Amino acid sequence: MSLARGLVIGAPRSGSGKTVVTLGLLAALRQRGVVVSPAKTGPDYIDPAFLGRAAMREAVNLDPWSMSPARLKALAEVQATGADMLLVEGVMGLFDGAADNAGSTADLAELLDLPVVLVVDSERQSQSIAPLVAGFANWRPGVRVGGVILNRVASAKHERMLLDAVAATGIPCLGAIPRSVELTVPERHLGLVLPGEVAAFETFVAHAARMVGDYIDLEQFLELAAPLDFDTRPAVPLPPLGQRIAIARDDAFAFLYPHLLDGWRLAGAELSFFSPLANEMPSGDCDAVFLPGGYPELHAERLAAADGFKAGLLAARERDALIYGECGGFMVLGEALVDKSGATHAMAGLLPVTTRIDRPKRVLGYRNLVHGGALPWPGRLKGHEFHYSSAKQSRLPPLFAATDARGDAMPPMGAVIGRVMGSYAHVVDAAHG
Incomplete structure (x- = not known):
């Protein structure tokens, strides 16, 4: 060929x-x-x-x-x-x-x-x-x-x-x-x-x-x-979040890198998908839930009314599933989201965090991330941040210590309670070099 x-x-x-x-x-x-x-x-x-x-x-x-x-x-x-x-x-x-x-x-x-x-x-x-x-x-x-x-x-x-x-x-x-x-x-x-x-x-x-x-x-x-003519050496993917991973996927949770899912499948993980906007629950036997980024602020009213979805997250937490949210997913794991008009919408309430986009300020850039928590990933990671919302949270252990692309220190990112965690960072790969 x-x-x-x-x-x-x-x-x-x-x-x-x-x-x-x-x-x-x-x-x-x-x-x-x-x-x-x-x-x-x-x-x-x-x-x-x-x-x-x-x-x-x-x-x-x-x-x-x-x-x-x-x-x-x-x-x-x-x-x-x-x-x-x-x-x-x-x-x-x-x-x-x-x-x-x-x-x-x-x-x-x-x-x-x-x-x-x-x-x-x-x-x-x-x-x-x-x-x-x-x-x-x-x-x-x-x-x-x-x-x-x-x-x-x-x-x-x-x-x-x-x-x-x-x-x-x-x-x-x-x-x-x-x-x-x-x-x-x-x-x-x-x-x-x-x-x-x-x-x-x-x-x-x-x-x-x-x-x-x-x-x-x-x-x-x-x-x-x-x-395209090069000798390709295998690249070790980021390990899956669990053996059976339920992943939110709809218009509010659309930001997900395919290479992560491909790597998890290759590692033998079973992936299932559910729509919070359709009030669907994560699979009842999953041992990990992933809420990727997206535009939850555009769908805050529907997410606030999605009682079945929220109950599914609570049930997953009670059986000690790992629950991880990135950017928009982190916002939904919080207690409330204030939309562009200033209206407040109740979110899942799994983290004591309130996010708001009525006072937009752009935050973007690459991030070097370090963690020592329950994420089954290497301790040093590469990712990026891009959002206009901001978060106010109670004092909690952060998910990541972070530096920018130059290596300059940044404030700690995200929050962790047990096996529930999230941050504004989108993780792309393990650190290299």
Whole structure:
């Protein structure tokens, strides 16, 4: 069997149109019979949901800050299995990483030895695009910029000026996409909205595919892809939370990394899923309950009325099941949630914590985490934090000691009562290196 090939979609900065162009590429190539498997650089829940819908194959996260090189290569290899191509959407600007200067799209492209196609927002510039492209192409020897896609081109005259400028760099231009108001995805406080919330999502993707098909040379694009050819060493997954794990999964608990579940299944754990919004209980024989992150603040009234769900959590606690909540799940384990309007909603009451989003303040960043509690994971972990809510809690043992990406100390995170625990951190992998 021939090796799958891969490409990375990068950009000089956020907002250049990487996601929309990647969605269009996934759909346009799929329509031409090319099996493309999607991936997203970095810690992101929402973009992978879009990519998976467009490709009709589940997307995976490849996070070069939180994940070890062995994990990244193993995930890339598994994700590419059975596909003609692995297409990786980058994050932020090509060389933008964490505060410690690690974890960029360029780091991932260099590790996987894949070429980068640079999506350049062409609004409000013409000939100046040449030094921009040349600078990105020559900034780091181990990162290969194989081609450029011009985005948001204003007119035929504008396109000619841009193409002439890019030609002087020697970097192939794969196409120029005109400006279109129809290629805008609405946003929410944590980023893009989920694909199920975008009216006529399939119509949106179909339009992106038409634009890509009409304005990008797809044959030249495919020729740039490089084989995924590396000797993959097994990466040890994070151990499962229990032998029988009940996992909340619905619109309020949508933020969950697939590689964690895959690792737990490989370790022999039995996974079941339930919907708190539908007032479902976790399985009665589970020995662990996982409440992942999401948007509980958008569904606080329904969660407050979900007496069966809350009773199921209490029953799980009484039989000494491990109950673990991340970010939104941590909020739901608390006593109350104050929504954007200032209304207070009763939550599960398993931790003496009140969270509120009526006074939003953005908190985000990578986290080095250390714990010594009941979590069956290594003591040192890698993760990230991204939320606008805040927590007020009684004095409790914290779940994690934490530092930021630079290693600077941060306040302890989360709370623990017995085998009930949670924090705002999203755990990605065991610490490495």
